[in-house]
Amino acid sequence: xxxxxxxxxxxxxxxxxxxxxxxxxxxxxxxxxxxxxxxxxxxxxxxxxxxxxxxxxxxxxxxxxxxxxxxxxxxxxxxxxxxxxxxxxxxxxxxxxxxxxxxxxxxxxxxxxxxxxxxxxxxxxxxxxxxxxxxxxxxxxxxxxxxxxxxxxxxxxxxxxxxxxxxxxxxxxxxxxxxxxxxxxxxxxxxxxxxxxxxxxxxxxxxxxxxxxxxxxxxxxxxxxxxxxxxxxxxxxxxxxxxxxxxxxxxxxxxxxxxxxxxxxxxxxxxxxxxxxxxxxxxxxxxxxxxxxxxxxxxxxxxxxxxxxxxxxxxxxxxxxxxxxxxxxxxxxxxxxxxxxxxxxxxxxxxxxxxxxxxxxxxxxxxxxxxxxxxxxxxxxxxxxxxxxxxxxxxxxxxxxxxxxxxxxxxxxxxxxxxxxxxxxxxxxxxxxxxxxxxxxxxxxxxxxxxxxxxxxxxxxxxxxxxxxxxxxxxxxxxxxxxxxxxxx
Ligand SMILES: [Zn+2]
Numbered sequence: 001x002x003x004x005x006x007x008x009x010x011x012x013x014x015x016x017x018x019x020x021x022x023x024x025x026x027x028x029x030x031x032x033x034x035x036x037x038x039x040x041x042x043x044x045x046x047x048x049x050x051x052x053x054x055x056x057x058x059x060x061x062x063x064x065x066x067x068x069x070x071x072x073x074x075x076x077x078x079x080x081x082x083x084x085x086x087x088x089x090x091x092x093x094x095x096x097x098x099x100x101x102x103x104x105x106x107x108x109x110x111x112x113x114x115x116x117x118x119x120x121x122x123x124x125x126x127x128x129x130x131x132x133x134x135x136x137x138x139x140x141x142x143x144x145x146x147x148x149x150x151x152x153x154x155x156x157x158x159x160x161x162x163x164x165x166x167x168x169x170x171x172x173x174x175x176x177x178x179x180x181x182x183x184x185x186x187x188x189x190x191x192x193x194x195x196x197x198x199x200x201x202x203x204x205x206x207x208x209x210x211x212x213x214x215x216x217x218x219x220x221x222x223x224x225x226x227x228x229x230x231x232x233x234x235x236x237x238x239x240x241x242x243x244x245x246x247x248x249x250x251x252x253x254x255x256x257x258x259x260x261x262x263x264x265x266x267x268x269x270x271x272x273x274x275x276x277x278x279x280x281x282x283x284x285x286x287x288x289x290x291x292x293x294x295x296x297x298x299x300x301x302x303x304x305x306x307x308x309x310x311x312x313x314x315x316x317x318x319x320x321x322x323x324x325x326x327x328x329x330x331x332x333x334x335x336x337x338x339x340x341x342x343x344x345x346x347x348x349x350x351x352x353x354x355x356x357x358x359x360x361x362x363x364x365x366x367x368x369x370x371x372x373x374x375x376x377x378x379x380x381x382x383x384x385x386x387x388x389x390x391x392x393x394x395x396x397x398x399x400x401x402x403x404x405x406x407x408x409x410x411x412x413x414x415x416x417x418x419x420x421x422x423x424x425x426x427x428x429x430x431x432x433x434x435x436x437x438x439x440x441x442x443x444x445x446x447x448x449x450x451x452x453x454x455x456x457x458x459x460x461x462x463x464x465x466x467x468x469x470x471x472x473x474x475x476x477x478x479x480x481x482x483x484x485x486x487x488x489x
Contacts, residue, residue, distance in 0.1 A: 036060045036465060038074025042085035042436060046426040047403035057085065059432040062465035062480075067428060076467070080436050083459055084398070087406035087424050088433035089382050092116050092222070092287060092413075093257055093364035095158075096378060101369055102135040102481070103474055104379040107454040108444075109405075110365075111433035111463045112137040112423060112484060114413075116222040117257045117366070119143025119193035121156050123184045127483050134481030135468050137433070139417075141193040141222060142184025144177065144210050148199055151176040158297070159198050161339070165301045168201045177206070178213050185217040188485040190417055191255070192219050196226040196239070197262075198300050208246050215252035218416045219486075220285075222255045228302075229310045229346075230266045240270050244277045244284060253283040255412060258366050260347055260355035261294035264311065267351045271358045278360070285412050287364035288355035290384045292347040293448065294366075295321065295375040298332070299339035311346040319343040321373050324449050341368075343375060343448055356385060357395050362408045372452035380444025383455035387443035398439060417486045436460040 035058035044055040044067065058066035058074060066072055088111025094101065097115050105113045119141035120126045126140050149156045149164040151173040159165075169177070181192055192214040196202060214221050225239035232238070240256065247254035256262075256274070263270040270286075277284045296302055298318075308314055318327040321341040325331070335342070355361055363385055367378030382405055389395040410424025422431045435458065442457030454474075461469035466480035 035065060035072060035074040037076045037078070037432070037462070037467070038072045039078045039080050039085055039434070039436065040071070042080030042083055044085045044426055045399055045402055046087070047399060047407040048425045048427065050399065052399060055085075057426070057434075059462070059465050062432050064426065064428055064430045064432050067426065078436070078460055080460070082438065083436050084439050085426070086402050086435045086437070087426055087430075088112065088435045088461065088463065089363075089405040090114070090409040090424055091365050091367070091381075092255070092362065092409045093366045094368075094378075095366070096368035096370070096374070097130070097138055097140070099135070100371070101367065101378065102138075104369060104452065104454065105367070106135050106461050106463075106468050107458055107474060108379055108382045109435035109437060109455075109458045109461060110136060110382060111435065111461060112139070114139040114141075114190060114484060115193075116141040116191045116255075117193045117224055118145055118158060118195060119189070119191075121146030121150055121180065121184075123187040123189050127188075127485060130481070130483070133479055135479065136463050136481045137484050138481055139190045139484030141191040141219075142181045142189035143193040144181065144202075145193070145195050145198060147177040147180040148173075148202065150180060159195065159300045161297075161299045161301075165199060166201060168203060169206055174206050174209055178209055181210060181213045182217075185213070185219055185486070186489045188488050189219070190413060190484060190486060192221050194221060194223040197224055197228065197302055200226065200301050200304070204242060207242070208249060211246040211250040211252040215250040218253075220253040220255050220412060220416065221247070222257055224257050225262050227310070228262045229264045229312065231309055231312075234310075236263045236266045237269055237273070240273055244273065244282060247277075247284060248282050253412075253415070254285070256284070256286040257364070258289060258294065259286045259361065260288045260351050263351070264346055265348070265351060268354055271355070271360055274360050285362065285408070286360055287362040288352070289363070289365055289377045289381050290352060290356055290389060291375070291377050292349060292352055293319070293343045293345040293375070294347075295341055295343045297339055298335050298342045303336065311344065313344070313346050317345040319345065319448060321375070321451075341370075341374060353389070353393070353395050356389050359400075361404060362412070363401070363404045364409070369452055374451050376444065376446035376448055376451045379446035379451060379453060380455055383442050383457060384444035386437070386439070387457065391439065391442070413484075417484060419484065432462055432465040434460075434462040436462075
């Protein structure tokens with residue numbers, strides 16, 4: 001009204017009334033604009049503000065524009081009555097980064113999938129391969145493994161199995177690795193990735209040198225630690241001491257990957273160490289996934305002599321991913337020569353539950369599927385936490401679980417990648433990455449026998465304002481995924 005009045009001087013005293021009538025005629029029954037997409041009547045949970053209430057959300061141009069109790073008008077309208085509306089899930093640890101994997105992630109509620117543990121050796125090529133071709137958002141770290149393979153002049157594969165897996169590096173090779181990580185960080189790598197257990201002869205000094213590079217770019221170090229399990233020396237406790245020290249010495253933020261599969265029975269001790277380090281202002285975070293088996297390449301250094309003692313398991317506790325068969329000494333020796341993925345049943349349900357409940361852990365999948373083969377965590381991690389651990393077990397509350405899937409991973413990265421400040425939250429101005437699910441039915445369906453099964457109960461998934469899952473169905477022909485990348489330098 002104030003703005004109208006200033007323009008109506010010459011019309012006289014009845015002018016304002018006439019104008020009001022004209023204004024109401026031109027916008028009949030609707031005072032707010034029509035949004036691209038509107039979500040009505042959902043139970044909106046935002047971990048940042050800790051709000052949990054029935055709201056309507058208006059989205060335009062890929063951004064949340066309105067959060068209201070009043071009805072909103074939209075060109076597309078979703079009725080979310082009875083459903084939870086959450087920020088889209090952010091997976092900090094997803095190796096599979098292709099169409100097949102993105103479909104399973106979307107159907108598990110993931111709107112951003114990042115490969116931060118293994119990473120890559122060529123940041124520009126990695127992003128170029130996915131440009132405008134993906135269902136969900138994607139991003140990658142500069143990988144120490146790749147830098148090591150390149151510096152040792154062997155072909156850069158996913159995990160090393162030759163010299164880079166087994167020998168110490170020269171000073172010149174360490175310098176080349178540092179240069180390669182620095183180049184990757186200048187090209188916008190999200191973080192620096194490490195798989196120290198896959199390079200057991202990487203010296204502690206070599207690791208410190210890599211942390212120094214990460215520190216100078218404000219990049220978090222996503223580390224698969226040097227040792228697993230409880231057996232001293234070379235326990236996971238010692239391995240955690242190494243990387244917490246590296247973070248304290250260099251100032252690089254530390255993120256320990258899959259703490260429960262590395263820690264095994266020592267996991268509660270590792271979680272305690274991380275809480276204590278945090279209380280001393282060392283920037284340490286960690287993640288876990290909700291399964292009692294891990295998975296890795298049988299050819300990797302993890303299965304060098306002595307693996308049974310490290311994990312306190314035997315051949316029968318290994319399951320060949322391609323066929324689902326449990327291994328024997330004979331089949332182990334045969335597959336070790338060819339290589340391939342093997343599930344390692346080394347954890348107890350008690351350890352997994354303790355990790356999921358801990359306030360310091362985020363949820364991250366460590367997923368990869370290849371032609372439908374792999375670990376069920378790829379397709380089921382998020383639905384399994386929400387269905388099994390939240391609803392069925394009551395191990396943690398819904399908002400606690402969602403915080404571990406959205407806000408905590410966004411915050412982990414936002415110092416280096418400022419655009420992450422607009423993810424993991426439901427607020428005006430945030431990116432419209434949203435996951436809408438039925439809290440009464442959400443559950444994983446993928447298993448070790450059948451890992452490529454979509455989760456149930458994820459009803460709608462929105463990536464940058466575009467529906468990629470609608471009424472529980474994956475949408476075809478949409479590619480709204482955008483790169484998650486640090487500013488170029
Ligand atoms: Zn790992």
